[in-house]
Amino acid sequence: MNKTDLRRQYRAARMAFVASLGLGAREALERQLASVVAPALAGVRMAGSYAAVGDEIDPVWIEKQLGPHAFPRVAGPDINFHEAEWNAMRPGFQGILEPPATAPIVQPDLLLVPLVAVTLAGVRLGQGRGYYDRALARLRQKRPVRAIGIAWECQIAPALAADAWDMPLDMIATPQRLVDCREHR
DSSP states (O other): OOHHHHHHHHHHHHHHHHHOOOOOOOHHHHHHHHHHHHHGTTTTTSSSSSOOTSSOOOTHHTTTTTSSSSEEEEEETTTEEEOOOOGGGOGGGGGEEOTTTTTTTESSSSSOOOEEOOOTTEEEEOSSSSSHHHHHHHHEEEEEEEEEEOOOGGGBOOOOOOTTOOOOOEEESSSSOOOEEEGGG
8 A cells, every 4th residue: 555545544444443432432542542651751851742623632631741742833844842821822833733834943852743554563554744753863863762652553654665764663652551652573
């Protein structure tokens, strides 16, 4: 399958899974995700998170465990991470909530990364525009950055092809488990 077909397949699986959840079950799983990922947050100085859209798993309960943290803001072909509170977020690129341009740009040492699909080895299939791959490459040139893919279990793929520009994830967190991707490479 090509990446377009894989995106369609995994988006449909994610949508069906979220639609199958009963009242309150989604929030319970997202709270459980925060507990699962908690050990990976130790020692983090500045985390980058994201504003979930639609049926993406929401990292909001993880964010509540963090001190100050940042969100991505689209700047041309790239994203920069700006320290911001939720109440400062406004619709930006494609209607996704993002911080104001005046918010301080920061260099996260941990990124919570949204995805469409991912392998246990940390090969990530994103939305297809490369924002997170470019951001991770740029950030990792300056200092180590731990990237944790945030997913529902139905987004774990048995295999995905990686392109030369794809940046590997260090860990994957689902409500059921925290995976160290380096152990699967």
